[in-house]
Amino acid sequence: MALNQLPSAHDCWQSSPSMDWSDQSPIASPSYSPAKSLWLDTEFHSEATPIDLDSWYPQYLRCTQYFLEQGQFAPAVQSLAAFLNIRLPCQRVERQTSSDAGGQEAAAHVLLRRYIRRLVVTAHDSPEVLMAFFGAEWTGGVGCVVQQERQTYLFTAKSSGWAATKAAYDLLPDEQTPFLRPLRAPAEEELRLAESRWSDWNGEKEEEEEEPWLIAYTDLFAGRETQVVIYSSEEASASSNEGDQILSLLTTPTNPQRVRAQLLALFRYIKTHLLPVYTAHRASEDAAKEAAGDHQLAPPPPQAFLVGNLHTGLFALLFAGAFVPGIKIHRYDHAPYVKYLFGSDVVRRGGGSARTDKTEASNHADNLDFRFHTRSGKQGVLPRHFALVRSRTVIHRSDATLAVLPGAAVYVDRDGCGDEDGEKKGEEEEEDPVAWAFLGPDGSLATLHVEEEYRGQGLAGRVASEAMRRGMVEDERWKDYGELLVHTNVAMGNGASRRVMRKLGGRVGWTVTWTVVEVV
Structure with a gap:
């Protein structure tokens, strides 16, 4: 965003999350005049060229000496410092008196920037206030420092929220900034220069790093x-x-x-x-x-x-x-699961017919007829089969959960018994599926099982594909959200199931684990 001119200090203060106070500061109100002062023009020009440090430093020392010998003892300066919650050198226990060191030596050990920062962020950096603190020659001695701090304040406010900006200007342990105000009387050229430098520093085309979520x-x-x-x-x-x-x-x-x-x-x-x-x-x-x-x-x-x-x-x-205080892990999968992803081309294909190709089938499959329904035409795993499903896995799923999960099941005719013969014999009550698959609530292929004696017939791939097609296409779970992905998790050491996933067209996404967590 651009560094536009901020609203007035009074307008901003009405919504500032800080204490109530009077608009009258201890130093007279001309400090809030929006009039543009001559020193700003001079300062912008000097910012465009290197500062002559040899000529600047003596002026800075004279400002420091004035502050130590006169400015800090002025009643108006002391009252404003108290109001802005910052101690003056004469109020510090560890200060050196003028009797301990010469004026030039003492001035060299006092940093004026801490006071300039507090004046800038509270909008008290007017020419009148700066003159009261640092003397009539303040423009040559601290003028460039004031301008630096004004731009730094703009940068800090632009890149941080209110709380972070305030924290950046707090002086610990007990000289916190009591409030923040918008930059006092920003000039158009000042904002332009700050925006230009922000772009140079941050990179105009560089996207700001996204906060993780x-x-x-x-x-x-x-x-x-x-x-x-x-x-x-x-x-x-x-x-x-x-x-x-x-x-x-x-x-x-x-x-x-x-x-x-x-x-x-x-x-x-x-x-x-x-x-x-x-x-x-x-x-x-x-x-x-x-x-x-x-x-x-x-x-x-x-x-x-x-x-x-x-x-x-x-x-x-x-x-x-290291150990994480307050967190206890009861268990987790030491060998994680590999997540496979299936696109719409795989899901829409489905399982076709449950009948196996002779090239896929083992020798004993010649007399077996596989189908995706019972002899009476019912599809999927029936409620009376839920106990059978649970008995084949260590992962618990209740009857209520299994009843709502979309899926597919494979049934088989043995010894050439067709549908009509089966119905006549009344065998459906004893008919159990020999393979099944379920989709989880999150759209994953959550369960896939083939009874041991029927493995090697290509049933795993067929029932998995059919479950995905029914759950996403036939049941219209993709209707409102478009064609997304179906995923499944296979134990890293389960080579047989991983071969099935690759054969179906699944691609490896990432690895996942299950863990039991307690906050203690």
Whole structure:
């Protein structure tokens, strides 16, 4: 944005987040006159050429000596300094008196810039005030310093918010800036010069670095299923996946700390605002029944939650270097999952017919007839099959979840029994699927299984493709959002499933992990 002229000090002050005060400063109000003074013209010309330091420094010392011997003792200067919360040299315990050193030596050890900065940011840098502080020769001694600080103030305000700008001008431990005001009476040429220098310094075509951000989907009531899914903008800078590498993030030197702080803030928010409601609900139910005697992954402890699909780069960033105070990790996948991505061409293709090609089928497939429906024409996994599905995986999914997930299932006729013969024998009640696939709520291929005796028939690829087609195309999940991607996660060591994903046309995206986190 351009460095346009700021509103008047009074207009800005009405909305300034600071204390109330009177417009009358201890030094008379002419300091707020918008009239352009002669020294500004001279200063702009001198800024265009190098300053002769040999002639400038003696003038600066004379301004310093005046400030030490006269200016700081003037009642108006002392009252303004008190009002602006900055101590004068005579008010400092560690000051050197004129009896300890000569005037020139004492002047060389006092920095006027701290006082000039306070005058600039509070809009008290008028010629009258500067003369009261530094004497009648202030233009030659501190005029260039005033101009430097005015431009620095413009740059600081342009690149920072109010709080950051104020913090930059606070003097610790107890001389904080009491308020900020817009730059006093900025001249058009002053703004033009500042804008030109800002462009030179920042690069006119250089885009400002984006602040990292993250979003999270949280459903603690999912229980043993994934409760938190996180995406950070830093994932877009992840290193490329080659082979079986666990992916990290390519971040700038300052961003890792910011992203880490954002993750910790999210976890603390979940603990403070979301977890109490969930734990109260869980205590009211029979939690023991939920986990009794099954082979699946245990639910998180009552005060913890399951974070899934977490980029391995984010996980490494969170725990890089050392123990993280306040965070306890109960478990995580030491061997992560590889995420595969499928485009619309793969998804729209579907599984075609469930019947296998003879080139794909094993020898015992000659008498098998595979189909995507039961003998009576029902498609997908039926509710009575949910227990069978759960028995084949360590990942818990409730009946309620399985009932709403889109998917596909493969059924088989054995020994040449056709549909009509099967119906006559009333065998449908005993008919179980031999392969199935589900899409998760997030559009991922969440479950893929083929019964062991039917593997090697090409069923995995067919049922996976059909589940993706039904979930995204037939059920119109792409209708409102356009054709996006379908993804799936395969254990890094599961070579067979990874070959299936590659054969389907999936491309490797990144690596992810599941972890149980507790804020202690």
